[in-house]
Each structure stands twice: as structure tokens, then as C-alpha cells.
Amino acid sequence: MKILELKNITKIYGKGDSETKALAGVDLTIEKGDFCAIMGPSGSGKSTLLNILGCMDTPTSGEYILKGQDVSKMKNKQLSKLRNQVISFVFQYFALMDEYTVFDNIMLPLNCQKYPYKEKKDRVKYYMKRLGIEKYAKKKPTQLSGGQQQRVAIARALVSNADIILADEPTGALDSTTGEELMELLQEINESGKTLILVTHNEKVAEKCNYVIYIEDGKIVDKLS
Numbered sequence: 001m002k003i004l005e006l007k008n009i010t011k012i013y014g015k016g017d018s019e020t021k022a023l024a025g026v027d028l029t030i031e032k033g034d035f036c037a038i039m040g041p042s043g044s045g046k047s048t049l050l051n052i053l054g055c056m057d058t059p060t061s062g063e064y065i066l067k068g069q070d071v072s073k074m075k076n077k078q079l080s081k082l083r084n085q086v087i088s089f090v091f092q093y094f095a096l097m098d099e100y101t102v103f104d105n106i107m108l109p110l111n112c113q114k115y116p117y118k119e120k121k122d123r124v125k126y127y128m129k130r131l132g133i134e135k136y137a138k139k140k141p142t143q144l145s146g147g148q149q150q151r152v153a154i155a156r157a158l159v160s161n162a163d164i165i166l167a168d169e170p171t172g173a174l175d176s177t178t179g180e181e182l183m184e185l186l187q188e189i190n191e192s193g194k195t196l197i198l199v200t201h202n203e204k205v206a207e208k209c210n211y212v213i214y215i216e217d218g219k220i221v222d223k224l225s
């Protein structure tokens with residue numbers, strides 16, 4: 001089942017002499033449960049593509065269908081609602097709130113949801129346990145290693161129950177052993193039914209995905225399983 005589809009997406013930054021065509025007609029279909037890596041040289045448009053997939057940025061032209069809904073025609077409010085329900089992000093440098101505890105960081109996406117606190121707390125505890133970080137609940141992110149911090153970020157991405165997880169170089173700030181452990185974790189998460197799309201420069205990371213999309217000069221030039 002198709003979870004998202006991009007049709008002839010372009011993204012142009014700037015105007016006139018300073019114009020940059022970051023995406024030059026991207027067609028892409030992702031099925032529910034896919035585990036996809038996006039690779040390509042620096043400046044080829046990977047982050048731009050990920051930002052558009054994550055509804056963090058809008059294309060200059062083209063159509064984006066996310067879970068059957070035409071995102072290209074949505075107003076900001078509607079778009080952020082859909083994004084919050086459907087998409088979670090994991091970043092290279094974790095993007096955790098340093099002044100909050102691990103528990104509170106994972107709770108963040110649930111704060112604006114309207115169901116009882118006890119249920120929220122149970123969900124946070126469930127994901128802390130699943131990711132092996134329950135003993136750090138009261139610690140601040142800066143008291144943890146990089147790998148532990150990324151587990152917190154992944155727990156935060158999972159707690160809201162979004163279908164799609166987008167990750168920008170999720171192992172980029174980790175040593176290779178920790179990075180491998182993290183990829184195994186992402187594989188497990190994928191096997192439990194989540195759709196994962198990640199940007200990476202690392203061949204070993206890409207090998208763990210089901211297929212790789214190669215992008216060059218804003219165009220998809222290859223797709224390899």
C-alpha cells in the first residue's frame with residue numbers, strides 16, 4: 001500500500017542570479033513498511049527532499065500525496081496537524097531539550113494530545129523500556145552518551161505513534177559500533193510496521209535498508225535493492 005507519493009516535485013531557492021534548483025522533478029513512491037535510504041553527493045538535494053517529505057518545507061511545484069491527502073493544497077494549520085499525526089523526525093545531533101529530563105523529552109510530543117496523563121506516562125515508560133533507557137528517565141540528555149541520546153530521540157519519535165519516521169544521518173554523530181547497534185534498532189522498528197526513510201552518506205548504513213535511492217543534481221538517478 002502506497003503511504004506517500006511525490007509527482008514531479010521541484011524546489012527552487014532564491015531568485016534571479018542567486019536561484020538554486022535543489023530539486024528538479026522528483027517522482028517517488030514509498031510503500032507502507034518500506035525502509036529506504038537516500039544517498040547522493042553533497043548539495044544534491046537530499047535534505048531538501050527529506051524536508052519536503054516531512055512537510056517542513058513546501059515544493060515550488062509538483063504534487064505531494066501523503067496517506068491519500070494532497071499536501072500541496074493544504075493550508076499551514078491543516079498541514080501541521082497532518083504532520084504531527086503521521087511523521088516523526090530523528091536528527092544527526094539528536095535535537096533533545098537539554099534542560100528537560102529524558103522522561104520529559106520523550107513526553108514532549110504527547111503534551112498537546114488530549115488523553116489522560118496516566119496513559120501518556122505509560123506510553124513513555126513503554127518506549128523507554130523498549131529502547132533500554134528506562135534507567136536514565138530522570139537524567140538530562142547531556143549526562144548521556146551519544147548512542148543513549150539517540151535512543152531517547154528515537155523513543156520520542158515513536159511515542160506519538162506516527163507511521164513514518166524520517167531520519168537525517170541518524171548515526172552520523174556516533175562511533176561505528178554504536179551506529180551499528182542503532183541501525184539494528186531501526187531495523188526492528190521497521191519490522192514492527194513503521195515506514196523509515198533516512199538520509200545517509202554511509203554505505204554500511206544504507207546496506208541495512210531495503211533499498212537505496214540515489215539523487216544527483218536534484219534528480220533521482222537510481223534505485224537499488
Ligand SMILES: Nc1ncnc2c1ncn2[C@@H]1O[C@H](COP(=O)(O)OP(=O)(O)OP(=O)(O)O)[C@@H](O)[C@H]1O
Pocket residue numbers: 013014020021022040041042043044045046047048049
Ligand atoms: N535555504 C536555502 N537557501 C538557498 N539554497 C539552499 C537552501 N537550502 C539548500 N540550498 C541549496 O540547495 C541545494 C541542495 O541542498 P541540500 O541541503 O538539499 O543538499 P544535500 O544533498 O542535503 O547536501 P549535504 O549532503 O551537504 O547535506 C544546494 O545547492 C544548497 O546550496
